[in-house]
Amino acid sequence: MxxxxxxxxxxxxxxxxxxxxxxxxxxxxxxxxxxxxxxxxxxxxxxxxxxxxxxxxxxxxxxxxxxxxxxxxxxxxxxxxxxxxxxxxxxxxxxxxxxxxxxxxxxxxxxxxxxxxxxxxxxxxxxxxxxxxxxxxxxxxxxxxxxxxxxxxxxxxxxxxxxxxxxxxxxxxxxxxxxxxxxxxxxxxxxxxxxxxxxRSPPDYGEVIAKLKSARRLKLYRVAGWVVVTTTVGSFQSNVARSLVSMGADVAIVTGETSGETRGSLRANQRFWESTKVHLGTDVAASVAKDQGVGGGHPTAASFTCAMPEAKAGEAALSLISSLLKDKPAEIR
Ligand SMILES: [Mn+2]
Incomplete structure (x- = not known):
C-alpha cells in the first residue's frame, strides 16, 4: 500500500x-x-x-x-x-x-x-x-x-x-x-x-515535584551490567521515566496508581536497545499487561495499564527485563 x-x-x-x-x-x-x-x-x-x-x-x-x-x-x-x-x-x-x-x-x-x-x-x-x-x-x-x-x-x-x-x-x-x-x-x-x-513549555511545578519525589523513592539495580531503576509516582510517569534515563539510567520503570488502575511507563536509552534488542513495547509492556490490561509502544519508550498494585507492576517489569537479559537483578544500596 x-x-x-x-x-x-x-x-x-x-x-x-x-x-x-x-x-x-x-x-x-x-x-x-x-x-x-x-x-x-x-x-x-x-x-x-x-x-x-x-x-x-x-x-x-x-x-x-x-x-x-x-x-x-x-x-x-x-x-x-x-x-x-x-x-x-x-x-x-x-x-x-x-x-x-x-x-x-x-x-x-x-x-x-x-x-x-x-x-x-x-x-x-x-x-x-x-x-x-x-x-x-x-x-x-x-x-x-x-x-x-x-x-x-x-x-x-x-x-x-x-x-x-x-x-x-x-x-x-x-x-x-x-x-x-x-x-x-x-x-x-x-x-x-x-x-x-x-x-518550549513553562515549568509545570506539579511535574517538577513528581520527578523529585520519585527520585527520592528510587530503587537501583544492576542487571547484566545495565543500570535499571524503578520508582512509583501517581502522575507524570512518562516524564519521570524520561528524566531518569537522561540522568544516566539505562532503563527506567515508573509505575503509579491513578483512578483505580496502575499506569506504567518504561524508557531505555538507545545503547540498551541496540545491544540487547529488548523491545520495551512488544517484549515488556505488552507482556506485563497481558490478560489484565493493555500495553505497547516503541523499542525505547513504552507504557501499559494494568490491575496490579504499582509496586508489583514495577517488579513484574523488572523481572521480565531481567529474564530477557538472562540475569537476576542485584539491588545497589
Ligand atoms: Mn507519534
Whole structure:
C-alpha cells in the first residue's frame, strides 16, 4: 500500500470524514491530523473534515492547537453523524481510540490507519500506511504529501515539523530520511526556530515535584551490567521515566496508581536497545499487561495499564527485563 493511493476512495464520494487522534493527544498525533485535514482541503475540497479528539489532549497539544486551529474539532463523543472516511493517526494500541474504537468498528466508512507504531490490530482497517521506521506519524504525512504531489502550505508544513521535532527528541534520533523531510518542510515555509519556541513549555511545578519525589523513592539495580531503576509516582510517569534515563539510567520503570488502575511507563536509552534488542513495547509492556490490561509502544519508550498494585507492576517489569537479559537483578544500596 503506498501513500500515493490515499485517500483510497473517490474524492467526490467523501461528504464527511474524520481524522482520529489517540487519547490524551500528543503534538505528533494532533499535528499529523491537522496536516491531513489540510491535505484533504486540496484533494476533496467539498468534504467536511472533523479532527476527532477521543479523550483529551496533553497541555502542550492544547496550547499548540490554539495556533493550529481546526474548523471542525470534535472532542469526545461527537454528534453521531455518518462518516465516509475515517483516518486514525498515531494510534499504537487500538484501545487508545477509547470510545471511538467501537464507533470505528461499527462505521460503514472506509477506514485508514496512518501510524509509526508497530502494528497491533490491523483487522480494524481497510488500508494501512504504517511504517515503524518513520520518526513520527507527521513524517509519514509529509511523505504522503510528497507522493501525492501536493505541496504543503506553510501552516501544514509547520504543523508537520512540530510533530516530527516532538517525536524525534528535537531530531536527536532522526534518520537521514527524517532530515530530508524536514528540509523539504522548511522549503515549503516551515520555520525550525519557531517550532523550537512553540515546543518550549513553562515549568509545570506539579511535574517538577513528581520527578523529585520519585527520585527520592528510587530503587537501583544492576542487571547484566545495565543500570535499571524503578520508582512509583501517581502522575507524570512518562516524564519521570524520561528524566531518569537522561540522568544516566539505562532503563527506567515508573509505575503509579491513578483512578483505580496502575499506569506504567518504561524508557531505555538507545545503547540498551541496540545491544540487547529488548523491545520495551512488544517484549515488556505488552507482556506485563497481558490478560489484565493493555500495553505497547516503541523499542525505547513504552507504557501499559494494568490491575496490579504499582509496586508489583514495577517488579513484574523488572523481572521480565531481567529474564530477557538472562540475569537476576542485584539491588545497589
Ligand atoms: Mn507519534
Amino acid at each position: 503506498t501513500e500515493a493511493s490515499f485517500p483510497f476512495i473517490a474524492p467526490e464520494k467523501i461528504r464527511r470524514m474524520g481524522v482520529i487522534c489517540h487519547r490524551h493527544a500528543d503534538p505528533d498525533s494532533y499535528m499529523a491530523a491537522f496536516a491531513i485535514s489540510r491535505l484533504m482541503g486540496k484533494l476533496a475540497p467539498s468534504a467536511r473534515v472533523d479532527v476527532i479528539i477521543p479523550d483529551g489532549m496533553s497541555l502542550l497539544t492544547r496550547r499548540l492547537a490554539e495556533s493550529f486551529r481546526q474548523e471542525h474539532l470534535v472532542e469526545g463523543e461527537g454528534d453521531g453523524g455518518e462518516y465516509d472516511l475515517l483516518v486514525a493517526v498515531d494510534i499504537g494500541h487500538a484501545e487508545l481510540l477509547k470510545d471511538w474504537l467501537a464507533k470505528l468498528k461499527q462505521s460503514p466508512a472506509v477506514k485508514v490507519l496512518v501510524d509509526h507504531h508497530p502494528l497491533q490490530e490491523g483487522s480494524l482497517y481497510d488500508h494501512m500506511l504504517v511504517d515503524s521506521t518513520a520518526s513520527s506519524a507527521s513524517e509519514i504525512v509529509a511523505t504522503m504529501y510528497r507522493q501525492l504531489g501536493v505541496k504543503a502550505e506553510p501552516s501544514a508544513a509547520q504543523a508537520l515539523l512540530l510533530g516530527i521535532l516532538f517525536d524525534s527528541q528535537h531530531l536527536l534520533i532522526a534518520k537521514e530520511r527524517t532530515l530530508r523531510e524536514v528540509v523539504r518542510l522548511i522549503d515549503s515555509g516551515a520555520s525550525i526556530e519557531d517550532a523550537r519556541l512553540l515546543l
